[in-house]
Amino acid sequence: MIQIYCILYLFSNTILIDPRYHTYAEAMQELDSIATQYPSITKLYNLGFSTRDSLPIMGIKISDNPAIKEDEPAILFNGVHHAEELLGGEVCLYLINDLVSKYGTDSSITYWINNAEIWIIPILNPEGHNVVMNGIDTIWRKNKRDNNNNGFFDLDSDGVDLNRNYDFNWEQGGSPDPTSEYYRGPYPFSENETNIIKDLAQENHFVFDICYHNVRTGQGELVYYPWRWGTQFAIDHPFIKRIADTLASRIINDAGNGTYVSIYGYATEGNARNWLYGVCGTFAYTIEVSRSCYPPGYKVDSICMRNLPGAYYLIGRTFGSSITGIITDSITNQPLVTEVRIIGYYDSTLTPRMSDSLFGRYRRILNPGTYSLQFIKQGYDTVSVNNIVVAPNIPTILNIRMRRLGVEELNPKFEIRNPNLLVSPNPFKNRLDIRYETSETGYKTMNKLISGISVPISIRLKIFDVSGRVVKSFDLVTCYSLLTTSVVWDGKDGSGRRLPSGVYFVRLETDGFKKTEKAILLR
Ligand SMILES: [Zn+2]
Structure with missing residues (x-):
């Protein structure tokens, strides 16, 4: 058998x-x-x-x-x-x-x-x-x-x-x-x-x-x-x-x-x-x-x-027409899990669409057009944003700062979230994470809770030593650099040589703004 x-x-x-x-x-x-x-x-x-x-x-x-x-x-x-x-x-x-x-x-x-x-x-x-x-x-x-x-x-x-x-x-x-x-x-x-x-x-x-x-x-x-x-x-x-x-x-x-x-x-x-x-x-x-x-x-x-x-x-x-952004607490800047509704595309019988807990990130894939959104969280003021234009082939960035109910904020009441440049860990040994987010100012006047809408712009990310010499520059893809993006610097120069311990400056430059962060390399 x-x-x-x-x-x-x-x-x-x-x-x-x-x-x-x-x-x-x-x-x-x-x-x-x-x-x-x-x-x-x-x-x-x-x-x-x-x-x-x-x-x-x-x-x-x-x-x-x-x-x-x-x-x-x-x-x-x-x-x-x-x-x-x-x-x-x-x-x-x-x-x-x-x-x-x-x-x-x-x-x-x-x-x-x-x-x-x-x-x-x-x-x-x-x-x-x-x-x-x-x-x-x-x-x-x-x-x-x-x-x-x-x-x-x-x-x-x-x-x-x-x-x-x-x-x-x-x-x-x-x-x-x-x-x-x-x-x-x-x-x-x-x-x-x-x-x-x-x-x-x-x-x-x-x-x-x-x-x-x-x-x-x-x-x-x-x-x-x-x-x-x-x-x-x-x-x-x-x-x-x-x-x-x-x-x-x-x-x-x-x-x-x-x-x-x-x-x-x-x-x-x-x-x-x-x-x-x-x-x-x-x-x-x-x-x-x-x-x-x-x-x-x-x-x-x-x-x-x-x-x-x-x-x-x-x-x-994924990198085409959509609205995406980070939702944070306006005072603590901590990411917030928040419900995101797109008016006219909301079905109350489905599980609410939420931002994630790690970054406060939400992403909604849409067709090109004009949309109104609501951001809803218990204990916070609901934020309504109207007439956001979603362009063909690129994401629209819409970062939201939620204000806790009953909390008075210091001036300015609703600070526009600036383009970001963050480096970590600092000091670092073998690996420096450089995170950046760029945004334009086209929507600033419409609603003060909106950080801005992004358009393709050229982005330059360079690393200088203390003498002001460029030791490394990164080629960044222009048309896609709209989302929060990160690159890693391994502490080497453009030819792959290990650089010595010391202070370095990471500079992000776009047509609209410049920002520099200091990073300390330990060997
Ligand atoms: Zn099958």
């Missing part, structure tokens, strides 16, 4: 799944070697363990300073919620390889890695992926939860459909029947795998997400967006839909005679896309890659390659 099983196992393993597809072990090995080869722009994270087999679920963060949570927009890509949808993992791995190999040569990719935090989880469901790759069941979809608690893995009755297990309209989606392929689990977020996405999303406030899937039904080459709920589209529909259309149009289909097509998904199931949008405000898209489930291996590279322009459009869109 065991022998027969082994023969079948080997037979199905070698015949059914093309070796072009990574096994889980191969994928993890590849992530490992990438992280070893690119330590300055990648970090591998063990985000948790699979529900039944306790397999590590790995995510890679691609960003400069990857060990630190910086004030940068975060984007998530993930594959293999569904075990047999192997292509999702392949697209993720391909994307990772493309990003890291072009850092330093491709100016867009270099900019994104320096100024965004890109998270990629190629295989969210490793124990299910093993079921498929080992040939135990090559169309297995779920994880391996022991639904009947008998200690065995039963193909007929075990497993949870991870993409029905999220806590958003959970009770309306999938199936309550454990034997169903669409079993939604005993309760929302019952599975380790979905909790990984939940925790990561709550920590990172993703602006965008792509969940890569790969249907068996042939209904592929589609970009699903949130959502249709009864007769209603989502409140952010004009923004979400336009991005979905563009994203889909960037991906050439397998036949080569057209592109992927955007389509709404229904809100009434607990999938990742609905939860990410409904609860986190993330514009989350599900891409059904290709029209066949694990097509022959020789087709995989082409399918992955054709998906890159979609992913890259979305990363670039």
Whole structure:
């Protein structure tokens, strides 16, 4: 019996799944070697363990300073919620390889890695992926939860459909029947795998997400967006839909005679896309890659390659039309978790859209146009800002200082927040973080709580020694230097020589202003 099983196992393993597809072990090995080869722009994270087999679920963060949570927009890509949808993992791995190999040569990719935090989880469901790759069941979809608690893995009755297990309209989606392929689990977020996405999303406030899937039904080459709920589209529909259309149009289909097509998904199931949008405000898209489930291996590279322009459009869109800023307490300057409402695009049934706790940062992706916003926090005066113009292709910066109720402020009552230049730690040894934010003054007169709106300007960042000699200057990308940005100085001069201990001056200069900060280098 065991022998027969082994023969079948080997037979199905070698015949059914093309070796072009990574096994889980191969994928993890590849992530490992990438992280070893690119330590300055990648970090591998063990985000948790699979529900039944306790397999590590790995995510890679691609960003400069990857060990630190910086004030940068975060984007998530993930594959293999569904075990047999192997292509999702392949697209993720391909994307990772493309990003890291072009850092330093491709100016867009270099900019994104320096100024965004890109998270990629190629295989969210490793124990299910093993079921498929080992040939135990090559169309297995779920994880391996022991639904009947008998200690065995039963193909007929075990497993949870991870993409029905999220806590958003959970009770309306999938199936309550454990034997169903669409079993939604005993309760929302019952599975380790979905909790990984939940925790990561709550920590990172993703602006965008792509969940890569790969249907068996042939209904592929589609970009699903949130959502249709009864007769209603989502409140952010004009923004979400336009991005979905563009994203889909960037991906050439397998036949080569057209592109992927955007389509709404229904809100009434607990999938990742609905939860990410409904609860986190993330514009989350599900891409059904290709029209066949694990097509022959020789087709995989082409399918992955054709998906890159979609992913890259979305990363670039993070730095496009939007309103972003930092919300602080007007007296303490501490970041504040505050609700941000865009008038006309507010849905009281969804979880409020908040700034983050670490930086007070909020980001709202919008179409070009004119918007009014409200910033609401208990114990503070509500701040209303009207008629903010969002331009094409660049973010509008709107920093907000919230005034605590009943607190009298010193003059000036509402100080305009100046462009920032911060250096830390100080003194420093090997690494000085230089954070800067620039802003123009176009909106100063409209509302004194607004720090300003930014336009593309040239920015010069130089480091001088005490004799006034320039020892290092940084080339900063002009058109994108609108958000709070950071660069790292390693204490070396322009030719890479270690500079001696002493006092140095970091000077930020734009057309509108200059600011200098002193930094002390210790050797
Ligand atoms: Zn799927």
